[in-house]
Amino acid sequence: MSFKIAIIGAGSVGFTKKLFTDILCVPEFRDIEFALTDVSEHNLQMIKAILDRIVEANKLPTKVTATTDRRKALEGARYIISCVRVGGLEAYADDIRIPLKYGIDQCVGDTICAGGILYGQRNIPVILDFCRDIKEVAETNAKFLNYANPMAMNTWAAIEYGKVDTVGLCHGVQHGAEQIAEVLGAKSPRELDYVCSGINHQTWFIDLRLNGHPIGKDELVAAFEAHPVYSRQEKLRIDVLKRFGVYSTESNGHLSEYLPWYRKRPDEITRWIDMSDWIHGETGGYLRYSTETRNWFETEYPQFLEAASKPIDASKRSNEHASHILEALETNRVYRGHFNVRNNGVITNLPQDAIIESPGFVDRFGINMTAGITLPEACAATCMASINVQRMSVHAAISGDIDLLKLAVLHDPLVGAVSTPEEVWQMVDEMVVAQADWLPQYAHAVPAATERLSKSGVKTREWAGAARRNVRSIEELRAEKAALKQAG
Missing domain, CATH: 3.90.1820.10 (AglA-like glucosidase)
Incomplete structure (x- = not known):
């Protein structure tokens, strides 16, 4: 199988690494692409280096890209995973x-x-930006998997106002x-x-x-x-x-x-x-x-x-x-x-x-x-x-x-x-x-x-x-x- 997964907020390094290794436990998913995006170039490069090392160590054909350009990361993605913290610590x-x-x-x-x-007030405008980009540049009928809190508010906004196929995960x-x-x-x-x-x-x-x-x-x-x-x-x-x-x-x-x-x-x-x-x-x-x-x-x-x-x-x-x-x-x-x-x-x-x-x-x-x-x-x-x-x-x-x-x-x-x-x-x-x-x-x-x-x-x-x-x-x-x- 070959498809693209975009991870928004991939600078959440530990969690991104967990999602990445979990997905690669599925044998059919060896040939997929992970597109990482985050507002922090520093965090983005750290997580990309870790994921590249995993791919190399396991001799996988998996492709990993990283960019601060969110729309570029979302282009052609079948699945979009969000783990953002708007406003940071x-x-x-x-x-x-x-x-x-x-x-x-x-x-x-x-x-x-x-x-x-x-926190929801900070997140929801950004969630709607994600939804707009998903509808415009991602694969048709792409699925949005939201891990970010506040879970109910983010998911509510994405479904009711973003009009994107969304599921919240916890x-x-x-x-x-x-x-x-x-x-x-x-x-x-x-x-x-x-x-x-x-x-x-x-x-x-x-x-x-x-x-x-x-x-x-x-x-x-x-x-x-x-x-x-x-x-x-x-x-x-x-x-x-x-x-x-x-x-x-x-x-x-x-x-x-x-x-x-x-x-x-x-x-x-x-x-x-x-x-x-x-x-x-x-x-x-x-x-x-x-x-x-x-x-x-x-x-x-x-x-x-x-x-x-x-x-x-x-x-x-x-x-x-x-x-x-x-x-x-x-x-x-x-x-x-x-x-x-x-x-x-x-x-x-x-x-x-x-x-x-x-x-x-x-x-x-x-x-x-x-x-x-x-x-x-x-x-x-x-x-x-x-x-x-x-x-x-x-x-x-x-x-x-x-x-x-x-x-x-x-x-x-x-x-x-x-x-x-x-x-x-x-x-x-x-x-x-x-x-x-x-x-x-x-x-x-x-x-x-x-x-x-x-x-x-x-x-x-x-x-x-x-x-x-x-x-x-x-x-x-x-x-x-x-x-x-x-x-x-």
């Missing part, structure tokens, strides 16, 4: 820092809450299933059969069977509470399991942003989170992790390049959906996964226009979703709160309506539990002004927002959050890795 830092001034403590802040909504379902299989004592995650449905980062394991045996709430609660690690790291998720009756896909820290009962007061935050790793609830945890990862990669690049000389091991192919979807579409080997698509009746008690994450099957005819799923009422209620915010956020990003943007932020569950309307109005003004370089649709609103900020009497505070850690130096990271290696 600079804008992301503001997504965490500014809301903290108003008492809003986020662990991740890239999918929902004040940070996630502003690995939260797979990771949650691996946890469940582990606590239940499965020898392999493949022993677990499950139906997981909802919206991205609020997806729920509504049916669980281990080797054909149905797993109920009480059995699952007991298994998690008996686990020596998860009982400590996933306290919030276990509590939600007890109250809702089903387990959530999302990490302890990120889930706390969707369910404000656990994150609206500092003392409650420290009660429910665990500081053993950023993902369990640390203030700005993902920002710290992303910053450390970038610094580590820059410093240790020669080692990453050397590691690329190893043969591709198909047995280590990851469970990221992309390679499996492409394999199913091109070879007709059926793949079952969980995909982010427009609802259109798949989940009976969520709106038709919502972007849902639910099971589907892929073959040469495309992605075929399993319809007629009804969520437990509590799960549907929490999903609805986010869907309403997502819809307003997408419409605000398209129209450049700053008043609608403020209403979207006001209706976010955690923001509404912590901040007053006056605080939200000022916070959004401050975020729009700070991120003006990445918000072209709000250019007309920036002067008035700046003027309002100069006269506002709403008080703020400099607050690091309930559980903040400093970014570790390269030396600290090396010492920690060495200690872990010595320990076993």
Whole structure:
């Protein structure tokens, strides 16, 4: 087979390398072309060197090109994969820092809450640019695979406004299933059969069977509470399991942003989170992790390049959906996964226009979703709160309506539990002004927002959050890795 895959945001080096090696685990895909594009020439050249080394080491005919000219990369592409972070870590830092001034403590802040909504405002104009280019220069009926957050908002915009065949992809379902299989004592995650449905980062394991045996709430609660690690790291998720009756896909820290009962007061935050790793609830945890990862990669690049000389091991192919979807579409080997698509009746008690994450099957005819799923009422209620915010956020990003943007932020569950309307109005003004370089649709609103900020009497505070850690130096990271290696 010979076709072209374009990867936008290929400067996300580690993730691009994973997608690349996964796809080349499919024997039929040896002769394809990968076109890498990114706004960073520096990152682009680093990842191209790594992928070239992989191709050379494995004696493959695969072609790899790299360009900062996005349209050139998209020319003739059959598949386009996006893993962009618009505004980079600079804008992301503001997504965490500014809301903290108003008492809003986020662990991740890239999918929902004040940070996630502003992230969507930065992404959506760029996503629409991608869609325009795809329609103009890519292969007819090209498929757009979006990995970038905020997943639902980006996918919503690409489908409703970009008019491109789009699917959103995430690995939260797979990771949650691996946890469940582990606590239940499965020898392999493949022993677990499950139906997981909802919206991205609020997806729920509504049916669980281990080797054909149905797993109920009480059995699952007991298994998690008996686990020596998860009982400590996933306290919030276990509590939600007890109250809702089903387990959530999302990490302890990120889930706390969707369910404000656990994150609206500092003392409650420290009660429910665990500081053993950023993902369990640390203030700005993902920002710290992303910053450390970038610094580590820059410093240790020669080692990453050397590691690329190893043969591709198909047995280590990851469970990221992309390679499996492409394999199913091109070879007709059926793949079952969980995909982010427009609802259109798949989940009976969520709106038709919502972007849902639910099971589907892929073959040469495309992605075929399993319809007629009804969520437990509590799960549907929490999903609805986010869907309403997502819809307003997408419409605000398209129209450049700053008043609608403020209403979207006001209706976010955690923001509404912590901040007053006056605080939200000022916070959004401050975020729009700070991120003006990445918000072209709000250019007309920036002067008035700046003027309002100069006269506002709403008080703020400099607050690091309930559980903040400093970014570790390269030396600290090396010492920690060495200690872990010595320990076993």
